[in-house]
Amino acid sequence: MAPASLTLRATVLCLVAWAGLAAGDRVYIHPFHLLVYSKSSCEQLEKSNVETLKEPTFTPTPIPAKTAPVEEEALRQQLVLVAEKLEAEDKLRAAMVGMLANFLGFRMYRTLSETQSAAGGAVVLSPTALFGTLASFYLGALDPTANRLQALLGVPGEDRGCTSRLDGHKVLSALLAIQGLLVTQGGASGQARLLLSTVVGLFTDPSLHLKQPFVQGLALFAPVVLPHSLDFSTDPDRAAEKMNSFMQAVTGWRMNSPTGVTADSTLLFNTYVHFRGKMKGFSLLAGLQEFWVDNSTSVSVPMLSGTGTFQHWSDVQNNFSVTRVPFSESACLLLVQPHCTSDLEKVEALAFQHDFSSWMKNLSPRAMRLTVPQLVLRGSYDLQDLLAQAKLPTLLGAKANLGKISDADIRVGKVLNNVLFELKADDREQPTESAQQPDGPEVLEVTLSSPFLFAVYERDSTALHFLGRVANPLSVA
Structure with missing residues (x-):
């Protein structure tokens, strides 16, 4: 193994060890210091707290009648550029987020596999997509929801104020770096051995106004973010059909997912991940x-x-x-x-x-x-169901504080992760x-x-x- 990789892993192990420091230690170094707010960032946040309440908003446009599929090779090239620009600290941050995503992924995989074992079917889960979806909600959350989401993501707040709070932008940027590191050595342009594309569909009630900083922040996780409005209340089944048809046109692959629409929903968050590996x-x-x-x-x-x-x-x-x-x-x-x-x-x-x-x-x-x-495996799971089985049924429920997403009260419907996993020959x-x-x-x-x-x-x-x-x-x- 290369010396750089040894250093990286050693640093991650040190960070994990630091997590065991006693809360009463006189000198405290936060074990996840690469992911939390710095002191200077906290000072800036305190000055801008009043302005946060006045963040610009916009109303998503209705779903267009026609759309073209995303250019997946272009998305891969974007990820390659991200990976090529990573500094040493960026790679350390990516390793820390990778470790946290693995831990949460194992936990949720067990929950998902227990559910689907009875059916005897296949199971496919993306820990990074799952972690990114929950980190996206953290980006849009205020306490107490933000604190609960941070704990679920694996970083204790320690009640030590701002400098122990997760910086959502750092987390999402690290997830983008993780995607870039996977595909960077996958092959030359046009000959890619590995393909990975992530698309987020953000569907809202026509009356809901979204905050621009939140939606802009999602681009740090998913190269393609599509906010659109949709009337869920009149005909949920028709709304679901329209949403799924749109996402099939965008991604270019057939969905086998739940509808994700209930009449009282005002926000749906759907993550779509496509992986193709050539052996x-x-x-x-x-x-x-x-x-x-x-x-x-x-x-x-x-x-x-x-x-x-x-x-x-x-x-x-x-x-x-x-x-x-x-x-x-x-x-x-x-x-x-x-x-x-x-x-x-x-x-x-x-x-x-x-x-x-x-x-x-x-x-x-x-x-x-x-x-x-x-292999050509298609999987879909609702994070709301997984959270309920993990004894967190109200985390994204009606009382969730998502004030950084919108000033209005938000009712989150199903939060879907859709995966298309392909394994093919490359002879x-x-x-x-x-x-x-x-x-x-x-x-x-x-x-x-x-x-x-x-x-x-x-x-x-x-x-x-x-x-x-x-x-x-x-x-x-």
Whole structure:
């Protein structure tokens, strides 16, 4: 590992250690000082508190009848530019936010997987998109809602005043940096191995006036922010149809999401994330292959296969194995395969937890022929439901103080995260870690033809961009 990466991780560990400092210490250094307001910023905020109440507002325009899809390659290039301009402190801040997003992502993934396990379907969750959505609400919140959101994001306020409060702009900027770090080494223009695009749809009642600073701040998280007005009260189903049709036109991909509209809603916040990863050195096998959903049921799916030297580890005690497939120098796909299909939930509980990185240290190079399903997974989940299951049902409820979003009382409807996750072949080159057929030990044959888990990890930011379960490659999350 490069010295810079070692320094980065060491700094993150130090920051975590500082979190344990006793509140009574005579000299106090806030463990998340990279993410909170500085003393000078606090002084400026105190001077502008009165002006904040007079922030300029605007009324979002109605949804247009026609629109063109976003240029995803242009969005990728924007993220590359963001990553290229990062200073050392920006990268440290990104690593800290990546760690916090991982913690919250693990927590919410468990909640989501418990809900969807009963249905036996796929699960796909983006910790960074989830964290960004909640950080966006933090940007628009006042106490006590802001304080509760800060705690959920993983940063205790400590009741130490302004200098222990999260700076929402720093958090959202770090999330944009995390996105940029993932795609920067994904390939040259027009040959991108990794694609990541984030779009936010902000839909309001026609009578609601939004504060300009809030909407402008969202651009720090999502390259595309679309505020539009929509009448929810007259015909919620028709409003939902119109909203979904608009977002399908913008993103260019079909939605499998709940309507997200109730008659008493005045604000809907929908985040759309598209990821496409091309596996270097992998080819699409001829014909369809069998994938065993359980011991007696199989489906026919396209499969990708590649031979090379990959990082691999088999945990004999807990009956699962892990394989790391590189997308680039810093980004990789982690595949977790239970040795027995019946152990899927047990392995899922072991794999996706806070000490996730500890067992990654057991990985070692192994000559392998790896076969994995080609994936096109669509997932949608309502953060309001996840918050309710996490015993926070009122966090974004009717009594939430969202005074930095609008001066009017806001009734937040469903808060949707929609994910399109694609895994495809990229057979222009051989696998990253071996340009030729592996020599030496016998090649290990690993075929993921039964339920497995996956994660997309980026080393420099320490961020897990996606966590997922594939129980059936043809199912919808």
